Amino acid sequence: MNNNDKKPFPPEENSRRMELVRVAARLFRDQGYERTTVRDLGQAVGLQSGSLFYHFRTKEEILVAVMALGITSTTDQLQQALALARSPREKLAALFHVHLTSLLGDNQAALEVMLYEWRSVSEEARPGLIVLRDRYEALWQEVLDEAAAAGLVKPDTRLLRRTLLGSLHWSVQWYRRDGALTVDQLADRMLELILLTP
Amino acid sequence: MNNNDKKPFPPEENSRRMELVRVAARLFRDQGYERTTVRDLGQAVGLQSGSLFYHFRTKEEILVAVMALGITSTTDQLQQALALARSPREKLAALFHVHLTSLLGDNQAALEVMLYEWRSVSEEARPGLIVLRDRYEALWQEVLDEAAAAGLVKPDTRLLRRTLLGSLHWSVQWYRRDGALTVDQLADRMLELILLTP
DNA sequence: GTCTATAGGGCGATAGAC
DNA sequence: GTCTATCGCCCTATAGAC
Numbered sequence: 160m161n162n163n164d165k166k167p168f169p170p171e172e173n174s175r176r177m178e179l180v181r182v183a184a185r186l187f188r189d190q191g192y193e194r195t196t197v198r199d200l201g202q203a204v205g206l207q208s209g210s211l212f213y214h215f216r217t218k219e220e221i222l223v224a225v226m227a228l229g230i231t232s233t234t235d236q237l238q239q240a241l242a243l244a245r246s247p248r249e250k251l252a253a254l255f256h257v258h259l260t261s262l263l264g265d266n267q268a269a270l271e272v273m274l275y276e277w278r279s280v281s282e283e284a285r286p287g288l289i290v291l292r293d294r295y296e297a298l299w300q301e302v303l304d305e306a307a308a309a310g311l312v313k314p315d316t317r318l319l320r321r322t323l324l325g326s327l328h329w330s331v332q333w334y335r336r337d338g339a340l341t342v343d344q345l346a347d348r349m350l351e352l353i354l355l356t357p
Numbered sequence: 358m359n360n361n362d363k364k365p366f367p368p369e370e371n372s373r374r375m376e377l378v379r380v381a382a383r384l385f386r387d388q389g390y391e392r393t394t395v396r397d398l399g400q401a402v403g404l405q406s407g408s409l410f411y412h413f414r415t416k417e418e419i420l421v422a423v424m425a426l427g428i429t430s431t432t433d434q435l436q437q438a439l440a441l442a443r444s445p446r447e448k449l450a451a452l453f454h455v456h457l458t459s460l461l462g463d464n465q466a467a468l469e470v471m472l473y474e475w476r477s478v479s480e481e482a483r484p485g486l487i488v489l490r491d492r493y494e495a496l497w498q499e500v501l502d503e504a505a506a507a508g509l510v511k512p513d514t515r516l517l518r519r520t521l522l523g524s525l526h527w528s529v530q531w532y533r534r535d536g537a538l539t540v541d542q543l544a545d546r547m548l549e550l551i552l553l554t555p
Numbered sequence: 556g557t558c559t560a561t562a563g564g565g566c567g568a569t570a571g572a573c
Numbered sequence: 574g575t576c577t578a579t580c581g582c583c584c585t586a587t588a589g590a591c
Contacts, residue, residue, distance in 0.1 A: 175574085191476045193391035197567060210575050212568060275473070277530075278389045318546055321531055322524035329523025332475075348516055353550070373556085395585065408557050410586060 176214050176224075179204055180269075184225045188268035192222050192276045222276060223284045227291060229269030233261040234295045241298065247309040250302045255346040258327050263334055263342050274328050296320065312353055323353065374412050374422075377402055378467075382423045386466035390420050390477045420474060421482045425489060427467030431459040432493045439496065445507040448500045453544040456525045461532055461540050472526050494518065510551055521551065 182203045186195045197218055201208040215221050240253040261270045273288075280288065303316040303323075312319060326349065334345065380401050384393045395416055399406040413419045438451040459468045471490075478486065501514040501521075510517060524547060532543065 191391065193389065194477070196565080198565090206574095207576060209568075209570095209577080213574060216568095218567065279392070313550055315546065315550060319550060321527065322547060322550060325524040325527025325530075326520035327523070329519065329526055332523075333519055348513060349520060352511055352513060352517060352520060394583080396583090404556095405558060407559080407586075407588095411556060414586095416585065 180224045180228055183221050184268040187272045192279045225269050226273040226288055229273035230291045233270050237298055247305045251306045255350045259342050259346045271331055378422045378426055381419050382466040385470045390474045423467050424471040424486055427471035428489045431468050435496055445503045449504045453548045457540050457544045469529055
């Protein structure tokens with residue numbers, strides 16, 4: 160099976176392809192997409208650079224796969240957490256905890272690549288990723304609207320969504336895992352900053 | 358005069374060099390530093406690519422000059438605005454207005470490059486830029502501490518500084534100049550989101 | 556200060572053997 | 574599915590003329 164008959168964002172069931180995507184996520188995050196060569200990537204997974212092009216048509220296709228993984232797996236985690244939450248307040252907390260865990264936790268470099276490598280995505284590939292991003296942000300919007308209706312946060316929820324996501328995204332620039340705060344503590348304190356009722 | 362006898366971050370008095378930096382800022386912001394070639398830059402200023410290296414030793418030196426310009430000019434503007442402000446509340450507003458004007462206004466691509474191209478800066482060049490960034494953030498910290506003492510914002514000012522700067526930085530990803538909000542209106546509404554007393 | 560010309564190397568991607 | 578070998582291109586930076 161070659162990749163020509165794949166849908167744009169398959170569930171990455173194929174484990175070899177999935178492994179490549181995970182390794183690429185780390186390299187792209189650490190060095191940037193443009194600075195990471197296909198030779199770097201091949202070496203990191205124990206392949207010659209040419210062999211990568213059996214699994215992906217282009218280097219950009221790898222980037223798109225990384226970004227799609229980052230946003231879909233975070234969306235999945237958020238959906239699971241929201242299903243367990245039993246109040247607007249708990250749902251609100253889930254937004255912060257899932258996002259920061261995905262961004263700062265030990266498993267995921269992919270979400271960070273999603274946030275910081277948009278400029279390297281071609282016009283053709285953008286729409287598909289935007290759909291995935293919008294789906295994630297729609298979950299945020301729902302929860303924030305519910306929280307505002309319950310008097311937990313200020314009512315300007317569209318701007319609130321954008322500012323909060325900006326705050327969380329930026330945490331990768333300064334958060335240190337060996338610092339004073341755990342990821343969960345950070346999530347709690349960031350939530351506290353925007354709550355109207357302590 | 359060659360560039361070998363220049364200080365690390367001169368006031369960019371030389372107007373030819375300054376022009377190069379301004380044009381580079383726009384290209385680096387729009388295409389990214391790595392994707393922008395010295396040929397692109399030469400063409401944009403009407404020079405052959407080789408001629409650029411009379412003004413700068415390396416391409417990276419251009420990036421560093423852009424980033425230094427972005428942060429120092431924003432710091433200057435903030436200092437001027439703070440000198441005119443006559444209350445903690447006015448100072449707080451100045452933080453938002455200056456930052457967003459610098460980031461989203463018509464004159465500055467340099468600050469955006471400062472925020473998003475750190476990965477391309479060599480280890481040797483980073484410390485100098487970090488000093489400039491810390492100077493800017495120290496101004497923020499002072500004003501936020503004063504605002505917290507006056508009961509305007511929550512008291513966790515170190516985290517508040519980081520989350521607010523993240524919120525503002527992220528605005529470049531979604532703000533549209535032809536949209537419903539002017540930059541000043543946006544600054545007011547973002548400020549409103551974190552004020553304890555309306 | 557800017558030009559022409561090019562050195563010297565790295566890049567993404569392909570072809571064909573196994 | 575992976576390897577070896579390599580194509581053709583583009584990159585930053587330099588040398589020397591003007």
